[in-house]
Amino acid sequence: MASSRFSSIFLLSIILTISKFALGGNFYEDFDNLFGDVRVDIKDEGQSMTLTMDEYSGSGIVSKNEYLFGRFDMKIKLVPGNSAGTVTAFYLSSQGSNHDEIDIEFLGNLTGDPYLLSTNVYADGVGGREMQYYLWFDPTEDFHTYSIDWNPDRIIILVDDIPIRVMLNRQTIGVPFPTSQPMRLYTTLWNGDSWATRWGAVKLDLSNAPFIAGFKHFNANACIAKEGGASCKGFNRGIFRDLDQESKKKMRKVQSKWIVYDYCRDLRRYAHGLPFECRKENLLDQSK
Template sequence: MVASKVLFVIALLFCSLINVVVIANDNFDQDVDITWGNGRAAILNHGKLLTLSLDQASGSGFQSKNEFLYGKFDVKIKLVPGNSAGTVTAYYLRSQGSTWDELDFEFLGNLSGEPYIVHTNVYTQGNGNREQQFYLWFDPTVKFHTYSILWNPGHVVFSVDGKPIREFKNMEPYGVPYPKSQSMRLYSSLWNADEWATRGGLVKTNWSEAPFTATFRNFKANACVWSNGVSSCNVTSSNSSNSSGDDQREWRSQELDSTSQKRLKWVQKKFMVYNYCTDTKRFPQGLPLECTVTTK
């Protein structure tokens, strides 16, 4: 009987370690906190669905309950339909402090019938100015699409429906800072940015169309949870029942294979509308170092 109790306690401890290594609950009640909006955000369908809304008084937002240091983060989003000009739906990772790290997806609203623009940015040690923007090759308001951020020691990859659209490599050996030591929490928000979001602020938000609503489902963080200065991935290499060991090893060392590199080039050739690494007018003293370094 004593031995059985000991085994039961060990099993509980093992499961608790497993659950902090990989978060894959697909349940917004368990995974996130609504942080602002005064009732404009809602978790529905027993945690399976989350909506953010924006009206003239306020937007809304949520954040993950956990902080992470490396991981792969996926969520399905159906963006604001119709005339969404001036609105921004953001989905990003961010650390705290004045020298923060940040990995951004921002979806810039539009006039009806015009393509959404996906705005991406990478901040390291409080410095950003690394914007790349893309048109989407589908209407993101009709059905859900998956938006992913892969963050591991080698690179950051932004993907849409499994297609990489942007890669930011770890080029620390060349003097380029990389987000590696600050834990980040996942955030999302829907807010009014009509001073800059649509055609540089020329098109303002039409509040007669409000409330604007974006819908989220299938949030998954296959990630290392950071708590009290310790990463869960240093505690155990075990994994939850929702993910195999191969899944975790894959994202922790994942690189872009030849097929993914071809897809990345295809997206950037066909759909990129702005790249800071080609904006010589913006950087008259020379392009940022990561734009000119040649890596293997």
């Protein structure tokens, strides 16, 4: 009997240790209101949420915890109809001028035109690493899962569990990569019409307000950063480290059909030389 009790206590201690990392998802418990007041509407006992933007304000939430490495999933249904000028965002970010950031942003468009899914990565305050995609479905008709999978070696962006982008840690050749700054998770809906739709040519039409985006089934398998995040070193490696061959095949298909913009191919923007990691001698084929 004593042995059985000891085993139960030992198992419970393991579960409690793991629970610091393997987080569920509840909008009430895991997030604070960032801006927008009642425009953040949390429902279903914290399992779903809508964000609203009207003529007065957008809205957003921010995680209570800071994380250092993990996988973050969110089901999102985007603003339908004429969404030009709106930006719906799901991203990680630290604070300060030398901040780290991993972005998924949806750039609204005129009715009938596709959304742009824009991704970007900042490290030590250095960004400008945009890759943009059209989606192979209408993201306003139903919920789809968008994911950020981040560990010390690479970042993977996924749509419905299909990888669309992998950014590898290239610090060995002098390319900044987010490895040391804990980040909070943000979900926002806001007015970005100075740049979001056709480089700012199409503005927000407030006659279509309110603009509403839906969110549900947030999930995080992530390390909560404590005391600078030393306990998170190496988290999310192992079985989550690399793509298998089937996932690489799916990514190749997406990248062959749906990429709209790739900063590594923007010779106009970088007329005096591509970023270091984009130069021919430094390129890595991530699809092999």
